[in-house]
Amino acid sequence: MTTKTLKDLPVEESLTSGTMLCAGCGGLLLVRIFEKVLGQNAVTVNAAGCMSMLSVFPNTPFKSSWFYVAMASAPAAAQGIRDALDILIKKGRVKKEDDLKVVVITGDGAASDIGLQATSGAMHRRLDFYYLVYDNEGYSNTGFQASSASPFSSATKTTIPSALAPEGNLLDKKDLFEIWTAHKPPYVATISPAYIADMMRKIEKASQFAGPKLFIAHSPCPPGWDVDSDAVIRLSKLAVETGIWPLKEAVNGEVTHSVIQKKRKPVEEYLKLQGRFEHLFEPARQDKVLQTIQNKIDAYWARVEK
Amino acid sequence: MKQLLTGNASVATAVRLCAVDYIPAFPITPQTEIIELLSRWINEDRMDAKLVMMDSEHSMITAAGAASLAGVRTFTATSSQGLLYGFEMLYNLAGWRVPVVMANVSRGVSSPITMEPDHNDVLSARDSGFLQIHAETCQEVLDSVIMAYLISEDSLVRLPTIVNLDGFYLSYTREPVEVPEREEVASILPQYIPTSGYMNAQNPVSVAVAVLDGRAYSYFKYQMHLASLNALDVHEKASKKFEKAFGRKYDIVDGFMLDDADYVIVMTNSLTTTARAAIKEMRNEGRKVGLVRIRLLRPFPRQKIGQMLAGKKGVAVLDQNISIGSGGILYPEVLGALYHRSDRPNKIISFIGGLGGKHIGISDFKHIMSVTEQSVKEDQQPLQSILLFTDSDWSKVKQMLKVAGKGEVEG
Numbered sequence: 080m081t082t083k084t085l086k087d088l089p090v091e092e093s094l095t096s097g098t099m100l101c102a103g104c105g106g107l108l109l110v111r112i113f114e115k116v117l118g119q120n121a122v123t124v125n126a127a128g129c130m131s132m133l134s135v136f137p138n139t140p141f142k143s144s145w146f147y148v149a150m151a152s153a154p155a156a157a158q159g160i161r162d163a164l165d166i167l168i169k170k171g172r173v174k175k176e177d178d179l180k181v182v183v184i185t186g187d188g189a190a191s192d193i194g195l196q197a198t199s200g201a202m203h204r205r206l207d208f209y210y211l212v213y214d215n216e217g218y219s220n221t222g223f224q225a226s227s228a229s230p231f232s233s234a235t236k237t238t239i240p241s242a243l244a245p246e247g248n249l250l251d252k253k254d255l256f257e258i259w260t261a262h263k264p265p266y267v268a269t270i271s272p273a274y275i276a277d278m279m280r281k282i283e284k285a286s287q288f289a290g291p292k293l294f295i296a297h298s299p300c301p302p303g304w305d306v307d308s309d310a311v312i313r314l315s316k317l318a319v320e321t322g323i324w325p326l327k328e329a330v331n332g333e334v335t336h337s338v339i340q341k342k343r344k345p346v347e348e349y350l351k352l353q354g355r356f357e358h359l360f361e362p363a364r365q366d367k368v369l370q371t372i373q374n375k376i377d378a379y380w381a382r383v384e385k
Numbered sequence: 386m387k388q389l390l391t392g393n394a395s396v397a398t399a400v401r402l403c404a405v406d407y408i409p410a411f412p413i414t415p416q417t418e419i420i421e422l423l424s425r426w427i428n429e430d431r432m433d434a435k436l437v438m439m440d441s442e443h444s445m446i447t448a449a450g451a452a453s454l455a456g457v458r459t460f461t462a463t464s465s466q467g468l469l470y471g472f473e474m475l476y477n478l479a480g481w482r483v484p485v486v487m488a489n490v491s492r493g494v495s496s497p498i499t500m501e502p503d504h505n506d507v508l509s510a511r512d513s514g515f516l517q518i519h520a521e522t523c524q525e526v527l528d529s530v531i532m533a534y535l536i537s538e539d540s541l542v543r544l545p546t547i548v549n550l551d552g553f554y555l556s557y558t559r560e561p562v563e564v565p566e567r568e569e570v571a572s573i574l575p576q577y578i579p580t581s582g583y584m585n586a587q588n589p590v591s592v593a594v595a596v597l598d599g600r601a602y603s604y605f606k607y608q609m610h611l612a613s614l615n616a617l618d619v620h621e622k623a624s625k626k627f628e629k630a631f632g633r634k635y636d637i638v639d640g641f642m643l644d645d646a647d648y649v650i651v652m653t654n655s656l657t658t659t660a661r662a663a664i665k666e667m668r669n670e671g672r673k674v675g676l677v678r679i680r681l682l683r684p685f686p687r688q689k690i691g692q693m694l695a696g697k698k699g700v701a702v703l704d705q706n707i708s709i710g711s712g713g714i715l716y717p718e719v720l721g722a723l724y725h726r727s728d729r730p731n732k733i734i735s736f737i738g739g740l741g742g743k744h745i746g747i748s749d750f751k752h753i754m755s756v757t758e759q760s761v762k763e764d765q766q767p768l769q770s771i772l773l774f775t776d777s778d779w780s781k782v783k784q785m786l787k788v789a790g791k792g793e794v795e796g
Contacts, residue, residue, distance in 0.1 A: 160454070
């Protein structure tokens with residue numbers, strides 16, 4: 080496996096500028112790099128979410144094909160396109176060189192909640208496709224309500240900290256990586272906009288496999304997470320350095336971590352920069368909650384390092 | 386060649402004859418025999434197509450639309466709950482302007498859950514943009530699937546079509562069906578070549594993008610509506626082509642003993658066959674009665690229905706469906722076809738029957754016509770749909786209520 084550096088990033092953009100997405104969108108940065116690396120012979124299949132606002136009639140920032148489907152069934156649409164192209168190539172109605180990579184891009188709500196079944200089906204059928212989840216840990220496009228990917232103790236519009244629930248979100252983040260990996264697809268990885276070389280290496284590795292190739296991307300959301308636009312990369316870096324966002328991959332179900340910190344920073348450093356965790360520090364520190372979050376991270380890494 | 390085929394086998398046979406490339410599938414009674422047959426024929430190499438078992442009807446309809454968009458001839462099938470489960474995608478496929486053909490094997494809708502037919506399932510899709518052809522016989526089922534591709538793939542239409550057949554009454558009933566040769570079908574329906582919208586590396590397209598401007602949104606919806614209305618003429622064109630090839634002719638609306646009829650029943654689907662027998666009997670008794678069967682439900686043949694019912698004394702609209710809180714679904718549509726005419730019938734009465742496959746026999750049709758005649762004579766217009774339910778139906782239900790522990794129920 081070659082070691083990728085930023086210099087290896089293709090110069091040509093597949094996704095051009097001038098969209099109506101929020102300044103500093105972590106998800107958009109990921110999508111841009113992802114599309115750049117995959118190249119233009121691709122069709123992006125999208126489920127309802129922030130990225131649906133990329134192509135708005137009569138404009139599109141994509142040089143390649145774009146297909147908005149519905150919230151629950153982007154992987155099913157990918158199935159239809161993949162099968163159709165295979166049939167057309169087999170029957171000689173489309174040339175092999177005009178084949179397309181089929182790329183599903185959805186948010187965490189479509190991936191972890193409403194579209195989980197369709198993704199499970201696509202993985203089970205060994206569908207040859209890429210799936211990129213920009214995980215901004217909530218329903219950002221509708222104003223940031225809790226999704227099953229929202230982390231414990233985060234504030235969202237539906238988990239506003241109160242006297243009854245001072246910690247905010249009472250539920251843990253659903254472990255989509257484990258759910259996906261349990262299907263034993265050839266390739267699953269987590270990625271981060273602060274680790275582009277890691278991401279490029281993973282996309283390259285994934286592209287060797289036929290079948291489902293799935294990516295979950297840490298995607299800071301400035302309005303939802305209540306952070307400044309210029310904090311996105313810093314936050315993503317801290318997420319990895321504190322260990323709350325492990326960078327890992329699973330090849331045919333075998334998990335390895337691609338970045339392991341010698342010494343993890345305390346998770347507080349990541350949390351305290353974000354408005355969605357402000358209630359853990361102000362007006363009074365919620366030490367117990369902070370300790371719970373830290374313990375969960377420590378327990379995770381204790382299992383990894385065992 | 387004539388074969389004894391069930392309605393389901395008639396659908397599957399037509400799909401094979403149409404050289405369909407792709408079939409995403411999900412089982413549901415009473416449709417399942419269709420996908421079982423297709424799957425078997427593909428496995429036996431009698432058909433060069435791919436069938437994929439999907440994870441739900443929502444995924445199934447999505448995959449069908451996406452594949453059609455990528456340029457293959459696509460078929461799928463469902464019933465009842467399945468249609469409702471995939472409902473969101475019906476509007477999407479119509480908006481994608483893909484010529485998918487889908488068989489709906491009609492079955493009542495839960496709750497209570499049931500197996501036998503009525504048309505609440507398929508009529509729920511009436512506003513989606515799918516064209517709808519409702520068949521009376523197994524022969525018409527086979528022929529309609531072929532015609533559906535002719536119409537859907539026409540550049541003036543480019544909308545998906547539902548071919549509806551009644552569960553049990555057609556799906557599992559064998560009738561003699563004339564089965565054309567593959568080459569004969571190919572002569573009127575050549576290989577599908579998409580002309581726009583399809584995607585491959587030579588042809589980057591953005592499909593189904595968000596339209597956040599009401600003017601552009603209206604433009605796209607109006608286009609779909611006008612394309613659907615085009616199907617009135619395109620059906621005629623397809624019908625002529627079909628008749629020339631196979632000698633069988635289908636009109637968008639089908640009249641029976643209509644010319645000198647004073648009283649006419651309007652209905653759809655397989656129960657029409659029983660109604661024809663009832664009409665014949667009533668004719669023998671000297672009653673001037675006739676029948677109109679609506680075959681094309683979408684686009685709705687308003688003008689044709691108006692012409693066929695103009696000048697009649699009384700019209701009974703029999704809905705095998707129920708819009709809870711309103712009544713029969715087709716009734717207001719038939720009214721809308723007639724209201725503007727000065728020669729409209731004196732009385733147009735709404736009847737509901739056959740829900741969940743409840744038997745409607747010749748005596749029921751006679752009752753419907755008698756009520757209609759009476760209504761004209763007495764100048765009485767019932768303001769609500771008349772719910773068909775016989776004394777024998779009621780005594781049977783009372784018996785079941787008793788078994789269910791509800792005690793004796795007052796009639």
